[in-house]
Amino acid sequence: MKINVIKSVLDASDALASVNRGRMDAVGLTCINILSAPGSGKTTLLEKSLPMLPAGVRTAVLVGDLQTTRDAERLEHSAAQVVQINTGNGCHLSPSQIEKGLDALDLTAIDYLFIENIGNMVCPAAFDLGEHRRAVLLSVPEGDDKVAKYPTLFQKADVILLTKIDLAELLEYNFDRVYDDLSRINTAAPVLRLSMRTGEGLDAWLDWLIAQRPAKQ
């Protein structure tokens, strides 16, 4: 009985995610859902990299947080449109929240829509929001043991960003352990090493982003 309830909730959620995806496909925008633990650097990544996209590329962000508009305020100079979604006690963004977010945006003026999900390695991984791609961040200070401990998050990633790599030497971070764990659950997603302090890896992230967008007719 309990399983049936959960299944029907996820079925309804997936159906609404498909509606969201259809709306975005209709205007030809590319949607990227960004997931990670709290403090892995999702906002900083967007803040620094979106202004580096080629001139004329139009971006928007739906920013999820339990409380505050701090992240939206940080992003207002990096993207043309920013909408904050506060979930209260909600541990992940839902397709219905994204639906309302889409209503609040001018979809015809967007090439890339980024969804900055709630900082949480567990719950957001279970919910399709209608995105086209998933980017998962794992920051060096979180430790090199997290891939095997939170496998669902990494299994569903289309790209994996190892962030704050400038701290790797100081923290004696074992990259091989991460790659070894990933080799068992996701060999398709490229793994990029980034530091927002030094700028290392930003080019590779921008190249990946550009490659996700089908050439316009």
Place this chain on the structure above:
Amino acid sequence: MKINVIKSVLDASDALASVNRGRMDAVGLTCINILSAPGSGKTTLLEKSLPMLPAGVRTAVLVGDLQTTRDAERLEHSAAQVVQINTGNGCHLSPSQIEKGLDALDLTAIDYLFIENIGNMVCPAAFDLGEHRRAVLLSVPEGDDKVAKYPTLFQKADVILLTKIDLAELLEYNFDRVYDDLSRINTAAPVLRLSMRTGEGLDAWLDWLIAQRPAKQ
């Protein structure tokens, strides 16, 4: 209707948490639920500090993780009894999982039982497991903006541990911002600064632990 379902789930959960607390009270043990984001240093804190407790103090740990027994293996030399609880896709420990954990322990041989919750700043905060105290960790690399963004977690804390403070200068961490945010939601819990690399703050954490335990007759 949906709200009623959630309420009855939480009522049943709270009832079982009270049963757990009753079992622990009956044998006179003190239970501390440890919560934080992934990679804040919960396991390292226990690994380093439990062997520093006064001789004769008997400890046990219930370790929650989605997958793997890595944390339990790390703790086997630090506590006399360690039980790993794997939740699969579960985003928090539940009172029924703690009930099974209590069944697996020799409760009469424990002074302190630590529950290392799932690394998640959202869901674990909503669930009483039957603990007597809550310790919440916030690591410096996660950023100084997290208290206001995850208020429920910090509101319910009995002690707050700022960890990895050896990175504070390098990361230009603003302690005042953290204290300012805390002053609005929780003025009762002491805030301790810790570094497991330098050992700073371990004494204060041990003093706090010892103060939570009623003197034996």
